[in-house]
Amino acid sequence: MARRPRKPEWTALLRSWDAQQESFNPDRERRFAAMLDVLSVALPKRFAALDLGSGPGSLSVRLLRRFPGAQVVAVDNDPVTLRIGQEALGNFRGRLAWVEAKLGERGWADGLPRRKFEAAVSTSALHWLTEPSLRRLYRDLGQKLRRGGVFLDGDYLPWGAGSPGVARLANKIWRRRFPGNQSTHEWREWTRWWANAEKLPALRAEFAERARRNAVHPKHDNVSLDVHRDALERAGFRDVTVVWEDFGNRVLFARR
Helix, strand or coil: CCCCCCHHHHHHHHHHHHHHHHHCCCCHHHHHHHHHHHHHHHCCCCEEEEEECCCCCHHHHHHHHHCCCEEEEEEECCHHHHHHHHHHHCCCCCCEEEEECCCCCCCHHHHCCCCCEEEEEEECCHHHCCHHHHHHHHHHHHHHEEEEEEEEEEEECCCCCCCHHHHHHHHHHHHHHCCCCHHHHHHHHHHHHHHHHHCCHHHHHHHHHHHHCCCCCCCCCCCCHHHHHHHHHHCCCEEEEEEEEECCEEEEEEEC
């Protein structure tokens, strides 16, 4: 019988996920910090938040450590990253719950607790959604947040078609910062992490389920910042604005 991994081994797997993510987003921790700073002044000490596209809980655990009075529901559709988060973080002394749901699909919010939330956060996840799915997500999210609740999305949010010159400028700066093919580097680190995780016997069932539900990320075009703004405003959000950015790497804020 295969030996069941101990919690430190799951924790090491979570750390390797973080390292893989930071390899192509060196400002990741700064972006996290900016998001948490906003929550610290926008919300009371006790609040409940949704982590949309949580993966193994990288943002969730940082939020819970920063705010002792907070609770988080982590939502994702990938059984592999959910299992890693559940094993590495557990329920974080009763403050963290995990929900499987495919963001933006019809009924994605049906499995969430029947309550209103004070906040919703997301990082490096919503850029995988198509525009129709993103708009449905924001419409449903508008029903899950309390009036006055906040939404924060830390992600790559490119300029729209109305700003081609700025987009070209940002792309040149990005290439200067990351000589060579950054996209190739990003995918190489990404695929290496997944290949190593797939070798673990403890995750065999989760990888089989991942393949069955086709939880792998599809090819896509990043939805522009303008579309995010329009979708949020149509869903009943206000004060939709960027509160932190480094060219296309941004934190988008909105209030319900």
